[in-house]
């Protein structure tokens with residue numbers, strides 16, 4: 001009998017793994033409850049990581065893996081003989097993004113990230129397939145169906161909705177929001193925030209001050225496949241499978257906001273922002 005996983009496309013595999021890890025996380029959350037947040041975080045991280053590791057080893061044994069929960073994979077080697085620095089294909093996974101929110105009762109802003117980086121990719125970021133599961137929201141976004149999502153209606157007051165970390169927002173963000181006429185939307189998980197840009201629930205997401213490749217790879221793959229802008233906050237390209245997996249800042253937004261937000265970021269970072277600057281026009285419905 002032919003093994004069905006051999007014929008499974010990379011994006012279908014990413015979707016299945018993200019969805020299965022997400023269901024497992026929902027079960028862990030239901031079984032353990034929220035009485036011991038640290039224990040719940042550790043159990044969730046470990047369970048989702050083990051599932052992704054085992055399935056990737058079974059279905060794509062020649063590929064390397066870079067996972068948040070796998071200390072041995074972070075620098076050069078995966079620890080199982082496939083070096084990610086020489087591999088043609090590397091799966092970049094965050095088994096549980098928004099770990100803090102996962103441990104808090106009732107919160108739905110946490111995610112599972114599964115992305116595939118390929119050396120011969122045509123794009124600067126090198127990401128060729130990806131899936132972001134939002135288990136507590138009951139949805140999975142992937143690089144092949146994100147484009148089909150309906151855009152949420154724009155708010156009638158014309159204020160840009162700018163997602164930011166609820167626990168570690170960049171220091172300059174409140175001033176930047178004031179400059180461009182944006183309302184900050186605090187949210188956990190890089191994946192949940194980028195998914196919110198893709199679904200139209202917010203217009204942009206800015207982060208600075210620290211992050212790693214696994215925090216953004218899958219959601220950036222999904223967002224760019226759907227035509228959204230994604231870059232470093234200085235406008236340079238996001239790149240993945242680097243020797244050092246730190247990737248500390250990013251901007252993901254509707255396409256028409258990229259130029260004005262990058263200009264505002266330049267002013268904030270140079271310390272030359274004026275608080276009475278012209279508000280950025282509110283985006284229309286087409287993200288490109």
Ligand SMILES: Nc1ncnc2c1ncn2[C@@H]1O[C@H](COP(=O)(O)O)[C@@H](OP(=O)(O)O)[C@H]1O
Pocket residue numbers: 068094096097098099100164165166167168187188189190191208209210211212215
């Ligand atoms: N200053 C920082 N340094 C390192 N990682 C950071 C960071 N700020 C945010 N992150 C990581 O980015 C992800 C999203 O953060 P936030 O919810 O604050 O927006 C989280 O991933 P994990 O939950 O996988 O650890 C968090 O750890």
Ligand SMILES: [Mg+2]
Pocket residue numbers: 068094096097098190214215
């Ligand atoms: Mg993360």
